[in-house]
Amino acid sequence: MKLAVFGHPVANSKSPAIHARFAEAAGLAVDYRAIDCPAGALAEALQAFRAEGGSGCNLTLPLKAEGLALAPTASAAARDADACNTLVIRGGRWHADNTDGAGLIADFDRLGIDPAGKHVLIVGAGGAVAGVLGPLLAQAPARVTIANRSADRADVLARRFADRGVHVHGWGLDALTRADPCDLLIQGTSLGHRGEAPALPDSIAAPTAVAYDLNYGPAFEPFAAWCRERGLRAHDGRGMLIEQAALAFERFTGTRPETGPLHAREAL
Numbered sequence: 001m002k003l004a005v006f007g008h009p010v011a012n013s014k015s016p017a018i019h020a021r022f023a024e025a026a027g028l029a030v031d032y033r034a035i036d037c038p039a040g041a042l043a044e045a046l047q048a049f050r051a052e053g054g055s056g057c058n059l060t061l062p063l064k065a066e067g068l069a070l071a072p073t074a075s076a077a078a079r080d081a082d083a084c085n086t087l088v089i090r091g092g093r094w095h096a097d098n099t100d101g102a103g104l105i106a107d108f109d110r111l112g113i114d115p116a117g118k119h120v121l122i123v124g125a126g127g128a129v130a131g132v133l134g135p136l137l138a139q140a141p142a143r144v145t146i147a148n149r150s151a152d153r154a155d156v157l158a159r160r161f162a163d164r165g166v167h168v169h170g171w172g173l174d175a176l177t178r179a180d181p182c183d184l185l186i187q188g189t190s191l192g193h194r195g196e197a198p199a200l201p202d203s204i205a206a207p208t209a210v211a212y213d214l215n216y217g218p219a220f221e222p223f224a225a226w227c228r229e230r231g232l233r234a235h236d237g238r239g240m241l242i243e244q245a246a247l248a249f250e251r252f253t254g255t256r257p258e259t260g261p262l263h264a265r266e267a268l
Contacts, residue, residue, distance in 0.1 A: 004058070005058040010037075013034050015058055016033060040066070055252070057087050064081075064084055071084065100240070101134055101135030103242075104237075106247075119182045122145070126190070129188040141166055143167040144158075148171075148173065153170075181209065183208070187223045193215070200226070
């Protein structure tokens with residue numbers, strides 16, 4: 001079975017290693033490779049991949065929206081996110097899916113984080129946040145605040161999900177000094193890749209709040225340092241990466257892999 005991850009840049013992707021471990025444990029012969037593909041070139045790249053026997057792939061930046069636009073059919077999760085991270089052949093055509101949000105909830109379950117009845121604050125209003133918002137709202141938090149440097153962008157995203165039975169509202173970061181403390185703080189911006197953390201007031205999180213960054217590795221460190229200074233327990237998005245990959249592997253192969261061994265820090 002030929003699988004791949006497409007993105008630009010993609011050389012440092014952990015997906016080939018993760019899927020190789022899943023395939024080995026399942027006793028499946030899987031050839032999963034990383035293919036560099038800039039924006040605008042995905043249609044041609046997918047055509048070549050299929051000609052070589054490719055049957056499924058993951059997409060990372062900057063191709064998630066492009067992949068959804070190219071797929072004739074899409075899951076509700078992909079439509080919610082307005083992006084896909086997984087493409088699989090169904091009926092001879094590409095079908096788009098998004099496993100990011102379900103991967104986040106699976107990692108929450110692993111970590112004992114329960115959003116139900118909680119005030120959730122999400123910082124950022126880009127594609128990463130859109131990808132997890134639907135499954136997060138399905139966990140029945142009491143309310144969700146989306147805060148972004150551009151308040152208009154946060155408001156647009158909040159209004160997209162206003163019919164889910166949860167009060168969702170969008171704010172600018174400068175308005176957070178007036179916000180009630182949150183119980184669960186989710187960091188969804190890309191600032192960590194520049195060595196920065198979002199500018200948040202100290203009062204934004206309750207003393208018992210838990211923090212989670214959708215990023216992992218060096219991009220997590222600025223937010224992790226901010227949390228340590230305030231005594232907040234913080235988790236990075238490495239577990240979400242593993243869990244969403246397991247869901248994608250199941251889409252590709254029909255086999256749901258065991259993720260426990262990969263959550264050990266030395267496993268990847």
